[in-house]
Amino acid sequence: MAESPQNPPPQNTTPDPLMTEPELVSSDLTANATPPSAPPPGRRAAATFIFFTVALDMLALGMIAPVLPRLIESFLHGDTSSAARMLGLFGTVFAAMQFFFSPIAGSLSDRFGRRPVVLLSNFGLGLDYVLMAWAPALNWLFLGRIISGLTSSSIPTAMAYMADVTPRERRAAAFGLLNAAFGLGFVLGPAIGGLLGNINPRLPFWVAAALSLINGLYGLFVLPESLSKENRSPFSWTRANPVGSLTLLRHGGMIGIAAILLLGYIAQQVLMNVYVIYDDYRYHWTNRTVGLSLAVVGVFTVIYGAFLIKPVVAKLGERGAMTIGLIGGALGYSMIGSSKTGLLVWIGIPFLNLMSFTWPSAQSLLSRKTSPSEQGQLQGAVNGLRGIAGLIGPGFFTYIFSKSIGIGAIVRTPGAPFYVAASMLLIGLIVTQYATRTPKAVLQL
Template sequence: MSSPAPVSPARKAALAFIFVTVLLDILAFGIIIPVLPQLIKQMVGGDTGAAATWYGVIGMVFSAVQFFCNPVQGALSDRYGRRPVILLSNLGLGLDFVLMALVQTLPWLIVARVISGMTSASFSTANAYIADVTPPERRAAAFGLLGAAFGIGFVLGPALGGLLGEADLRLPFWVAAGLCLANFCYGYFVLPESHAPEKRTPQLDWRRANPLGALRLLQRYPQVYGLALVIFLSNLAHFVLNHTFVLYADYRYHWGPWEVGLTLGLVGICNAVVQAGLVRKVVPRLGERRTIFTGLVFGAIGFAWQGSATTGLISLLAIPCLALWGMAGPATQSLVTRQVDPSEQGRLQGAIAGLASIAGIVGPGLHTQIFAWGVASDAVWHLPGAAFLFSAVLLLVALGVAWRVTRPAAAPLRPEAAEP
C-alpha cells in the first residue's frame, strides 16, 4: 500500500486557520456560559425560577434557528465558496456579541440570541472546508483536530468567562466580541478559498437550502442517511452531560460548582487529547468503520458506568471511556464525506448540523425529565443515573445502525453511479 501524499504547506495553513476559527468561536461561546443565566436573572428582576424558564426557552430558540440556518449556510458555501460564508459569519457573530453586551431588556436579548443562532452556523461550513482541502485518508485526523478545538474551547471558555464575570457581568460579552472580530480580521488576510469555482453548484436552489431539502439530500445517499442518524443519536446522548450532569452530581455526590467544573474540564482535556492525538493513529490501523464501532462501545460503557457509579471517585473512572468515545465522531464524518460529491459538501454538512440542532431542541428537556423521573419521591425505582443509562442505550442503538449501514454489502453506489 502506498503511503498518503504529504500535506502541502497551503493546506496546512488552511487547516491551522480553520482550527483557530473553531477554537475562537467555541471560546467566545464558552466565555458567556457562566454569565448568561445571571444576565437573564437580572433582566427578570432576580426571579430564579423565571430565569431558569427563560434560559431554557432561549436555548431552544437558539437551536431552532440553527436548524433552519445551517442548510442555508451550507448551500451558500456550495454556490459562492467557503471563505465569504465563514468570514461573514465571524463578523456577524462578533457584532452580535456587542449587541448582547449592550442590551438591557429580555426581548432584545432574545433577538440577539436569534442572530447568534444564524451566524454561528459556520461550523458546518468549517467541516465542508476540511473536506475540500484534506484527502480522504487524512480527513478523520483533520476532523479530530476540530473536535480537539471544541474540547479546548469548552475547557478554557467557561473558566475565563467566570473570571471575567466576577469583575463585570457584561465583560465576557465584550471579550467574546473581540475574539470573533479578531477571527474575522485574521481570516480576511490569511484564509484562502477552498472550493474551486468549477466544483461549485451553478445556481442557488432555495428549495434545497432549507431543512427539509437538506434531509432529502441525505436520502439520496442511503449510507450517509444511516450515518447521519448515528451522528444524531450521538448528539442526543451527549446532551446529558451539558444539561443533567450538574444536577446529577449535586444530587448523588453532593458536588458543588468547583467539583463539577473540574470534572467537566477533565472531560474536555481528555477528549482533546483523544481527538487531536489518538484519532490520527487509530484510524489508519483500524479503518473508519471499526473506529466508529470502538468509539461507540466505549461511549456506551462510559455512560453506563457514570449512571451506575455510587461515589464521585468511582464516577471519575468513567472519564477515559467517555473520552475514547470521541474517536467515533471524526471517523463518522470522514466516512460521510467520502460518499458525497464535492459540490454538495456544504449542504451535506448543513444537513448534519441541522440534525444536531434537532438534538439540541429535544435533548435538554428529555434528559432532565428522565433525571426528574429517576429521583422522584414516588418513583417505582429510585434511579438517579437513569438519564446516563438512557444515553448508553442511545449509543448502542447508534452502534447497531452503524453496523448495518457500513456493511460492505450495504455500501450503496453514489446516485450518479446508480443511474443507467
C-alpha cells in the same frame, strides 16, 4: 458520482498500492464519491485558520455560558424561577436557529464559496456579542441570542472547508482536529468567562466580541477560497431548508451513518442538560468540582481529537474507530449512572470521551460519499442533526431524570438518564456494524 453503465470501471482485482488498509475496508462507502479537487495553495495556513476559528467560536460560546444565567436573572430582579424558564427558552431558540440556518449556510457556501460565509460569520458573531454586551433590556439580550444561533451556524462551512483542503483518506484526522478545537473551547471558555464575569457579567461578551472580530480581520488576509468555481452548485431552497438538506443523507448508504450521528448527538444531551443537576442531587458536588470534571471531559476531547484519532483510524479504519467510540461511550455513561459516590464518574470520563473517535470517523465516511459541490450541504445536514438533538434531548432527559427521583418516581434510579444514553449508543453500535460492513468483493482481494 456513480459510474454509468455505459462506462464501467476497469475490472482490476489488484489493490492499489497507494490505498491504505482503512480505504480498502471502507471502499464500499467511497465507491460513489467524486474525487476531491486539488488542494489550494496555502492549505496548511488555511486549515490552521479554520481550526482557530472553530476554537475561538467555541471559546466565545463557553465564555458566556457561566454569566448568561446571571445576566438574565439581573433583568428579572433576582427571580430565579423565571430566570430558569427564560434560560431554557434561550437554549431552545439557539438550537432552533442552528437547525434552520445551518443548512442554509452550508448551501450558500456551495454556491458562493466557503471564504465569504466563514468571514461573514466571524464578523456577524463579533457584532452580535457587542449587542449582547450592550443589551439594556432582556428582549435585546434575547435578540442577541437569536442572532448568535444564526451566525454560529457557519460551523458546517468550516467543516466543508476542511473537507475541501484535505485528501479523503485524511479527513477523519482533520475532523478530529476540529473536534479537539471544540474541546479546547469547552475547557477554557467557562473558566475564562467565570473569571471575567466576577469582574463584570458583561465583560465576557466584550472579550468574545473582540476575539471574533480580530479573527475575522486576520482571515481577510490569510484565508484563501477552498472551493473551485467548477465544483460550485446553484443555491436551491429545496436543498437549503432543514428537511430538504437531510434528503442528501438518504443516498448511497448514508442514512445508517446519519442515524448513528443522530443517536450519538441526542445521547450527548444528557451530559449538557442533566449532568450538573445530577451531580448536585446525588453527590452534592460544588460548582468548582462540577466545573473541574467538565474541564477534564474537555481535556480528553482535545487529547483524543488532536493526537489519537489519526493513528487509530490508520490502524483500524473508520469502522473500527466508530466501534471503539460507541463502546467506550456506552461504558462511560453506564459508569456515571451507576456511581454511588462519584468515583466512577471520574474513572468513566476517559471511556466516555472515546466518543471523540466516532464523530470525525462518521463525518469522514459521509464526506467521502459526497461530491465536492455538496460538501456544504452535507455539513449543514450534519449540523441539522445536532439541531434536532438540541431540540429533543433537553426535555427528554430532564423528564426521565424527574421521573427517576423524588416522591413521584416511576423507578427510583437517579442514573436512569445515563443508562438511556448508553442504550442509545449500543443501538448505534449495532447500526454501525451494518452500515459500514465490508462488501464480499473486498474480502476476496
